[in-house]
Amino acid sequence: xxxxxxxxxxxxxxxxxxxxxxxxxxxxxxxxxxxxxxxxxxxxxxxxxxxxxxxxxxxxxxxxxxxxxxxxxxxxxxxxxxxxxxxxxxxxxxxxxxxxxxxxxxxxxxxxxxxxxxxxxxxxxxxxxxxxxxxxxxx
Numbered sequence: 001x002x003x004x005x006x007x008x009x010x011x012x013x014x015x016x017x018x019x020x021x022x023x024x025x026x027x028x029x030x031x032x033x034x035x036x037x038x039x040x041x042x043x044x045x046x047x048x049x050x051x052x053x054x055x056x057x058x059x060x061x062x063x064x065x066x067x068x069x070x071x072x073x074x075x076x077x078x079x080x081x082x083x084x085x086x087x088x089x090x091x092x093x094x095x096x097x098x099x100x101x102x103x104x105x106x107x108x109x110x111x112x113x114x115x116x117x118x119x120x121x122x123x124x125x126x127x128x129x130x131x132x133x134x135x136x137x138x139x
Contacts, residue, residue, distance in 0.1 A: 006031075015112035022110065037062075037090075059115045066091065066117035081121035088117040096121070 069091035087095040087107045097103035
């Protein structure tokens with residue numbers, strides 16, 4: 001198997017080490033799984049420009065996949081969290097809480113900036129949000 005050496009910035013390295021402890025998997029296995037998910041979910045380059053989609057596009061696709069995974073769970077499982085917010089990552093409920101902010105802070109503390117769906121367990125249908133933010137182009 002080919003070998004690739006990768007240099008990670010500090011936050012990514014810390015998140016990787018935390019993931020190895022939580023999942024009881026090797027760093028190699030986690031990185032391989034993350035790359036598999038990335039390549040499965042990342043849209044192909046546009047034919048006219050040859051550019052790949054932005055990180056925002058990939059994160060949005062990941063959140064949509066997590067929402068589909070949440071909705072695919074049996075009703076009995078989803079009802080277990082009635083009245084709470086759930087955090088879904090890699091297709092699994094990883095945490096839940098009655099307070100969204102508390103849940104968000106706890107999940108970010110464990111997974112860093114990884115895309116995680118946080119949604120009300122009782123949400124009746126898919127909800128879509130558009131978040132606008134200013135972008136500064138440096139030339």
